[in-house]
Amino acid sequence: xxxxxxxxxxxxxxxxxxxxxxxALFNWLMARRYGGKFIVRIEDTDLERSSKESxxxxxxxxxxxxLDWDEGVDxxxxxxxxxxxxxxxxxxxxxxQLLESGWAYPCYCTEEELTAQRQAxxxxxxxxxxAGRCRSLTPQExxxxxxxxxxxxxxxxxxxxxxxxxxxxxxGEVSFDCAGMGDFIIVKSDGIPTYNFAVVVDDHLMGITxxxxxxxxxxxxxxxxxxxxxLGWEVPEFAHxxxxxxxxxxxxxxxxxxxxxxxxxxxxxxxxxxxxFLALLGWSPGTEEEVLTVxxxxxxxxxxxVTKSPxxxxxxxxxxxxxxxxxxSPVERIAELALxxxxxxxxxxxxxxxxxxxxxxxxxxEYLAQIPQYVDVFFNDPGYDDPEAREVLAQExxxxxxxxxxxxxxxxxxxxxxxxxxxxxxKLPKDLGLGGKKVYLPLRVALTGKTKGPELHDLLPVLGKExxxxxxxxxxxxxxxxx
Numbered sequence: 050x051x052x053x054x055x056x057x058x059x060x061x062x063x064x065x066x067x068x069x070x071x072x073a074l075f076n077w078l079m080a081r082r083y084g085g086k087f088i089v090r091i092e093d094t095d096l097e098r099s100s101k102e103s104x105x106x107x108x109x110x111x112x113x114x115x116l117d118w119d120e121g122v123d124x125x126x127x128x129x130x131x132x133x134x135x136x137x138x139x140x141x142x143x144x145x146q147l148l149e150s151g152w153a154y155p156c157y158c159t160e161e162e163l164t165a166q167r168q169a170x171x172x173x174x175x176x177x178x179x180a181g182r183c184r185s186l187t188p189q190e191x192x193x194x195x196x197x198x199x200x201x202x203x204x205x206x207x208x209x210x211x212x213x214x215x216x217x218x219x220x221g222e223v224s225f226d227c228a229g230m231g232d233f234i235i236v237k238s239d240g241i242p243t244y245n246f247a248v249v250v251d252d253h254l255m256g257i258t259x260x261x262x263x264x265x266x267x268x269x270x271x272x273x274x275x276x277x278x279x280l281g282w283e284v285p286e287f288a289h290x291x292x293x294x295x296x297x298x299x300x301x302x303x304x305x306x307x308x309x310x311x312x313x314x315x316x317x318x319x320x321x322x323x324x325x326f327l328a329l330l331g332w333s334p335g336t337e338e339e340v341l342t343v344x345x346x347x348x349x350x351x352x353x354x355v356t357k358s359p360x361x362x363x364x365x366x367x368x369x370x371x372x373x374x375x376x377x378s379p380v381e382r383i384a385e386l387a388l389x390x391x392x393x394x395x396x397x398x399x400x401x402x403x404x405x406x407x408x409x410x411x412x413x414x415e416y417l418a419q420i421p422q423y424v425d426v427f428f429n430d431p432g433y434d435d436p437e438a439r440e441v442l443a444q445e446x447x448x449x450x451x452x453x454x455x456x457x458x459x460x461x462x463x464x465x466x467x468x469x470x471x472x473x474x475x476k477l478p479k480d481l482g483l484g485g486k487k488v489y490l491p492l493r494v495a496l497t498g499k500t501k502g503p504e505l506h507d508l509l510p511v512l513g514k515e516x517x518x519x520x521x522x523x524x525x526x527x528x529x530x531x532x
Contacts, residue, residue: 053085061103089121155201178231218288225271317417368415394421431498495524
């Protein structure tokens with residue numbers, strides 16, 4: 050079996066999008082599953098929109114997701130350079146080959162002339178395509194046009210009597226009639242190659258065996274097949290993965306949630322959660338499993354289980370997965386990741402308190418940017434201004450309840466952990482002859498000033514014995530109990 054070589058070739062015109070990340074992941078998983086090579090190159094021939102900032106963002110996002118590459122920008126390799134703007138002499142060489150072999154010809158049509166042609170075709174109800182005006186120019190006509198100052202583009206001569214059939218690994222057999230295609234530009238008048246031409250040259254010279262990319266590129270495939278054939282090169286296998294839609298079945302946009310990997314990273318999503326989620330957008334392991342480690346994904350991924358139906362971006366599912374990974378990761382790691390969010394919110398816990406606070410708060414969050422919402426009870430003394438909280442504290446049994454917990458704490462050492470706190474708390478209702486709600490709700494309000502929040506057995510170890518006693522005293526003062 051030949052070595053599988055796949056690639057991810059983004060245009061650096063913005064941050065790494067969810068769809069691009071999914072394409073990169075599928076290629077990476079395929080390479081890792083079959084012991085192949087994953088190549089990352091940059092398609093930066095859109096000179097107006099490409100930027101180094103976008104390139105840096107894309108590469109950083111790929112690394113954050115854990116997608117390493119065997120060849121490409123930053124790591125090098127035998128098939129470089131890996132940026133298209135550094136490969137212009139290569140494109141020039143193969144453009145000349147197509148020109149000399151009769152597969153390409155110079156086109157002198159101006160943008161205004163092409164626009165007029167399109168409008169005339171639309172008005173006549175005809176298919177919009179290049180009409181071949183420059184296809185049969187004589188040498189004398191070319192000289193005359195060049196003397197007018199026209200700089201030619203280079204067009205590929207499309208055979209009109211061909212039907213191109215592509216056996217796509219995801220979509221099955223797909224056919225395209227060349228009659229409706231029209232001769233297409235392969236090199237623009239400024240000497241910059243177009244996407245369809247450059248990608249063919251790059252994929253061939255880099256030995257790409259499988260082109261796994263988004264469904265929107267399916268329409269480009271027949272042009273690329275023609276270029277492969279005209280240059281005498283082997284055509285790689287194609288696999289076009291489905292679009293990503295929102296839950297309303299519309300093409301994914303900002304209204305469905307964040308669209309770039311950067312945005313999820315900034316909100317405190319974990320890379321392994323995002324990788325797990327992206328893998329399930331259009332691929333299935335063949336079981337009902339939804340939580341899959343990277344190692345499991347590498348062992349199970351195959352194109353045969355990639356569906357051609359659109360994938361639905363379900364933010365609720367992503368949030369559930371991310372929450373799962375937050376709760377099942379080492380607390381030390383989550384504490385380190387959560388610290389910047391806490392600092393921005395004005396909290397500066399020491400190392401031990403940070404670990405204790407995060408160990409509790411992570412049970413309530415879907416992503417780490419939410420953690421500050423759940424930690425104020427650990428850092429700020431409670432106030433009792435909330436009418437619902439004051440109503441609870443006004444219940445007749447409350448002085449007995451507060452005193453019982455104070456006495457329990459006075460007779461014990463430090464409450465070391467949640468298990469010890471549970472043991473201490475569970476005896477209170479029986480000792481007092483009260484139902485659990487009559488005991489635990491007033492204690493929650495006394496310690497936090499709120500009727501909802503962390504479990505009491507999680508709260509006590511973080512507050513510590515002295516901190517808990519101090520809050521009980523404050524609650525007693527609030528309801529008029531004095532020593």
